[in-house]
Amino acid sequence: MPNVMRREEIAFLLYDFLDLENLGSRPRYAEAGRDVYDAILESVERIAEDKFEPHAAKVDANEPTFDGETVSIIPDVKEALDSFSEAGLMGVSFDEAYGGLQLPYLLNTAISAWFGAANTGTHGYAGLTMAAGNLLAEHGDQEQKEIYLKPMIEGRYFGTMALSEPHAGSSVGDIRTRAEPQDDGRYRLFGNKMWISGADHEMSENIINLVLAKIPGGPPGVKGISLFIVPRYLIEADGSRGERNDIKLAGLNHKMGNRGTVNCVLNLGESGGAVGYLVGEPHKGLAQMFSMMNEMRIGVGLSAAATGYTGYLHALAYARDRTQGRPLTNRDPSSPMIPIIRHADVRRMLMQQKAYAEGAMALCFFAARLFDEAASGDGEAAEEADALLEMLTPIVKSWPSEFGLRTNESAVQVFGGAGYTRDYPVERLYRDNRLNHIHEGTRGIQGLDLLGRKVPMEGGKAFRLLMKKISETVAEASNSDDLRESAQALEKWSQLAAETTASMGAKAGQVDPETYLANATIYLDMLGHVVVGWLWLKQAQAALKAIETGGAAGDAYYDGKIKACQYFFRYEMPVIESQCALLVSMDRTCLEMDEAGF
């Protein structure tokens, strides 16, 4: 069994759980069926296993270096990305008009999961390029799409997003990079950027940086931010590569993990100003960037989920293979040792990993399905999907970042001492995954976004929609003897979440916003559990149906899904009871702590 990704898991999520075939037949998508998807996935599996996974440890041990002139990255990274582009994978979900395949984003998500599991650092360049491409597809003008988007889809140019500055990370409204308008309609940018992934290397013909900056005279704060294309090399009128732009690498950040993705400190405008091209209207940059940011947030969740999932597969293989000790019911020291998967605590760890990692994967795939529904569904369905996706985005980003990491931590434990060495991949996966709670909006930011913005938006409309969808699943699943216990549990816990949310909402007007939002991160965890529990029940429904219809993965696989659903409701879900009690109490313990008391 390969330990990067499981074919049957991807097939289950795409076809049994989310019905990609039906989705893909809509007019928005290029004519293609399961045969086409499977052929693509087959080539994905081959490239992921042959080109991406083999250098994952090597690029971790040999991270990108900068000699003051040039960034050096082991050649395996470029070779892998070239294979990726050559297989057409950069353009899977882009419109045919720009050279894409115009297939569902859900399929693209499955592909990203596979590469994220194989080597999240190397895949990062592709993920950033596709996200930047999507932003240009949505907000760029025709000329910008011709000049920049098409070569990105071909994999000739890579993309980045450049928001943060040394003094301004979470507080993006405080960026200082300024963009001076020039007579020719272009801008000259001056400033410093920090934490910019993929912004300097020699692996692509060009790097298209999407940079946030302020046009002097604009409004203060986030309302004065504009978005610019700042290519590493200017493009001549004939499309050829022109002179080097005034954007310089000041240094690299040396990370704990995720080392394959070069992370840059940039200086713009040291020699007259970096040439930038405004995207869309002035001062609308943050909203535009957020269309990329939301995609990146789903991408972060997916990377966390896939990194967790592949760690689980490694731990599972090790647990089947490694022998140690004997059953508690047979202590005869002369009897043979047993594979550690037969020990209760190892089974518990593996079950937890399965419930977390497959739950996280299902969550991200479900979000991608909502994205497609919003793009291809009819009026109401599309609207609902859009609202649901908007509300769920902080959860899609954070829940896998929390529980994917927890999965990797547990995978190390299954390996014991071996897991703590660099001879096995689990410690690296654990280090890689620690990033995901930080970038593209920290965990705390996601909590504020969910409780402060998404839940109350339009009078709580999206939240009510979520609860309605959950009730529908409960009603359906309650008819099944196999699922009734889990359905009743979901009903109980989702009602508690709804009551908690209502109670908090009722108190929101009476307390200051600091009190209302003091435990927003706990709310994020709590609602995340309810959403993942819901999706576990939906997975169990799909598994039961697959058993009834003789699904290809075999009964043991589907039965494992049903058991993992039970595990989630019995072991994991009940934790929200204490979280809800705390949330309703509007507790101010941490706020009231004297700063000198820490």
Add this chain to the structure above:
Amino acid sequence: MPNVMRREEIAFLLYDFLDLENLGSRPRYAEAGRDVYDAILESVERIAEDKFEPHAAKVDANEPTFDGETVSIIPDVKEALDSFSEAGLMGVSFDEAYGGLQLPYLLNTAISAWFGAANTGTHGYAGLTMAAGNLLAEHGDQEQKEIYLKPMIEGRYFGTMALSEPHAGSSVGDIRTRAEPQDDGRYRLFGNKMWISGADHEMSENIINLVLAKIPGGPPGVKGISLFIVPRYLIEADGSRGERNDIKLAGLNHKMGNRGTVNCVLNLGESGGAVGYLVGEPHKGLAQMFSMMNEMRIGVGLSAAATGYTGYLHALAYARDRTQGRPLTNRDPSSPMIPIIRHADVRRMLMQQKAYAEGAMALCFFAARLFDEAASGDGEAAEEADALLEMLTPIVKSWPSEFGLRTNESAVQVFGGAGYTRDYPVERLYRDNRLNHIHEGTRGIQGLDLLGRKVPMEGGKAFRLLMKKISETVAEASNSDDLRESAQALEKWSQLAAETTASMGAKAGQVDPETYLANATIYLDMLGHVVVGWLWLKQAQAALKAIETGGAAGDAYYDGKIKACQYFFRYEMPVIESQCALLVSMDRTCLEMDEAGF
């Protein structure tokens, strides 16, 4: 404020919380008072900050190497350890008869915490040497103490413990190293050892390996294990260093963290057999080793606690210094940014870190106090302390390993992107701490030890004693307006833990041992929370008393303790409700999962 360790925290734990002065005045201990202790601690602080902490990052980036002949370790490690020995710190708790200072183990624990916080990898050599020395002090004969123990206390010889083999880690009864008796009363050892910390380097005159092996013809399993002294160099009759013993380094393990402590694969007996000297009786090796193992388990917990605590101090300093964003009540982008410690979620993270790290430190110090009580108390008190310590050991090892790690994870989060780089110590501390759930008995092993052995021992006597002690604290604290809420919470949750334990015990006879122990790890977490909650209340009592008596650390510090106690009961403790419900249900979900279903 220094970020290695806080003087007032150590003073609080030693003097306010555990009354070291009173303890130290007992006949067993050398005549010394607070002036002596404080002078020692002052020198500890200086050596820790000047000699240990400065190379912690350097030895992480430049781990020990092996060229096939010699292990190379950056010289800073030896320099630090020499300073440690020269200050007499290797002998703090050893008997004066062997050159020790004969001071309380509690004081030694404070010293270990300080060095563990400064540089756990370098301190590892000293910790192992002291633990090996304690084993020889307890089980060695007079000659062995003269030959090996004295130079260890002087810091000239270092010690190790060599249990694991490549095929036998948790399953120590399956070791294969054999010890052939020789005519001269010595033994020749043949076999392979794995994961042996500190077993090869050039930093000490000799390395005294305490090796588990089997004498041919003995009983199978753990009952046939004997313990041997296998020095790296044999010692001549005049005490000088003789020939190299037949114990060879086969290779080094390359770890995720804790890299300063060299970790070895050893071959014994490739050239005629490694000379070994039996310690105590044949076939009693495991019990003897356990007197060292128990000390090591407290040491592991302490290292986890100290690593967590120093991470908290780093995060706290960063949170006071780093500015970002504005209060939720003032969104004016032209107003200055605020230190991130003023943001609710950062405060919540810091409070959690404080509650975890200081709770873990208090737990380990309390265990050391029990150790001293057992060694110096009168009959009943000593007996009670011994029983309590025996029962609490798995918790002392595991709770800090879990929640110290969680503290370091959260410290990385406070730093944001900076925390994920190697420019700051928090990512290293996080990697270092991941080891502690693995070595000296994994988390799963600790759970089995607690629920399978320690709780039921002598008909639950030690468990009842724990509950009685908790009740006494509840009764005392209930009289205080400041502590009543926490006291009532402790009463509620400890009663739940007692009921859960009783209910499980009542069912134990009706179910097979696999079912009874299936969720032993969850029991370990659950009871750990109750014990740490109890000690938090005792800390709060001590803090309140210090406020009343005008303690030197100042009211804000003591008030912070009381608030952290409240936090623990409000935010952390309630999680055990769902754990207890699960435990009582004797759930078999993970056991019943088809192996093919994972």
